[in-house]
Amino acid sequence: MDLNINGKRALVFASSEGLGKAIAKELVAEGAKVIISSRNSEKLASAAKEINAVDFIPCDLLVKGAARDLTRAAIEKLGGLDILVTNAGGPPTGLFKDITTEQWESSYQSLFMSLVEAVQVALPEMSKTGWGRILMVTSVAAKEPIANLTISSSLRAGVHGLVNAVSKEIGVNGITINALMPTFTATERLKELRPNAEDLISKIPMRRLGKPEELGKLTAFLASDHAGFITGQAIAYDGGSLAGI
Ligand SMILES: NC(=O)c1ccc[n+]([C@@H]2O[C@H](COP(=O)([O-])OP(=O)(O)OC[C@H]3O[C@@H](n4cnc5c(N)ncnc54)[C@H](OP(=O)(O)O)[C@@H]3O)[C@@H](O)[C@H]2O)c1
Structure with missing residues (x-):
């Protein structure tokens, strides 16, 4: 299936390794012009060279205003922005x-306010x-809190509220x-x-861990033309882990 995002301009947060890099790699594979950070x-x-990103911009998402500056800099380098993927260090x-x-407070900046700043720009x-x-990478802990992941479970649930609330305002603009x-x-x-x-693994019905490249492909699909009627959702990539309906 052609995702029809060839040439689209994309910025992926927290993407020198792990999930962010896997997402950036899939977007590049689909022909998007991607900046990593x-x-x-x-x-x-090293990551930009490996996955063929067009450029990279250093940014510490724990710093107030850094995500705003990052998004502005990416827009300047790319000449606009079509796809924004937010992610952060754990x-x-x-x-x-x-x-x-x-x-x-620092986690609130990194996991919540950096997203607000980026979306504003x-x-x-x-x-x-x-x-x-x-697209905003959160965690299953946002829907069903996990012991010891108190900050993640709390702030990321707020991100889901943000996603749903903002979707009501921006659909009219094709976003x-x-x-x-x-x-x-x-x-x-x-x-x-x-x-x-x-x-x-024993807690995951599919009896394996997730694969970063699979999350990358799911993200690329949601960034595509084909996903233009899907908005305001928190979509699980969880091997069946979540128990709620
Ligand atoms: N992997 C999982 O099982 C899983 C499951 C659910 C949710 N998550 C969440 O998904 C996110 C990514 O997880 P991951 O496993 O891919 O982590 P990872 O492999 O440690 O990668 C984290 C990435 O974020 C960057 N980063 C860390 N702190 C940053 C900061 N303050 N500002 C900007 N970039 C920063 C790192 O690069 P630098 O060190 O160069 O900054 C790196 O590129 C985390 O928030 C994690 O909690 C992960």
């Missing part, structure tokens, strides 16, 4: 009693062409907005953190 310039340069884990106010650009796709909820997916980081992932 993360904090570390060396990792970015927030601190821990029980509520152990999480500091500073951790809540992206919407006027997408509205100019009457076509746009906004869709959706969230993607991965379950445990075999990125290098997860493999390092959990070399023996049997306990995680």
Whole structure:
């Protein structure tokens, strides 16, 4: 199936490795002109070369205003923006009693306000062409909170509210907005953190971890012309993990 995104201009957040890189790679494979971003310039340069991204822009999403500057810089380099994929580094884990106010505030910037800042900048650009796709990587923890992922479970549920609320305003401009909820997916980081992932796998009905490239393909489809009637949704990539209807 031709996704018809050849030449579309895309920005993917937090994409020097892991899920973000897999998503960027699939968009490139479909012919999109992709800019990747993360904090570390060396990792970015290597990833951009590997996946054939058109460019990279360093950015620390923990910093207030950084996502706004990043999105503006990408628009300048690409001459506009058609596809925005937000992603971020994983927030601190821990029980509520152990999480500091500073951790809540920095995570709020990275997991929530960076998305708001990016969408504020992206919407006027997408509205100019009457076509746009906004995709936000969250987590299954946003729908069914996971022990120890207190920050992720809380703030990402808010992102789903944002996605649904904003979808009502922007459909008229030909722009869709959706969230993607991965379950445990075999990125290098997860493999390092959990070399023996049997306990995680046992909770997934398909009895395996997710594959970053599969999430990439799902994201590319949602960024395509064919997904133009899907908006305001939080779509699970979870091997059947979520129990709710
Ligand atoms: N993998 C899973 O099983 C899974 C499941 C559900 C949800 N998630 C969520 O999906 C996101 C990506 O997960 P992943 O497994 O792909 O992680 P990963 O392999 O550790 O990759 C994280 C990416 O984010 C970048 N990054 C980290 N902190 C950043 C910051 N402050 N500003 C900008 N970029 C930053 C990293 O590059 P730099 O170090 O160069 O900045 C890297 O490119 C995380 O938020 C995670 O919580 C993951």
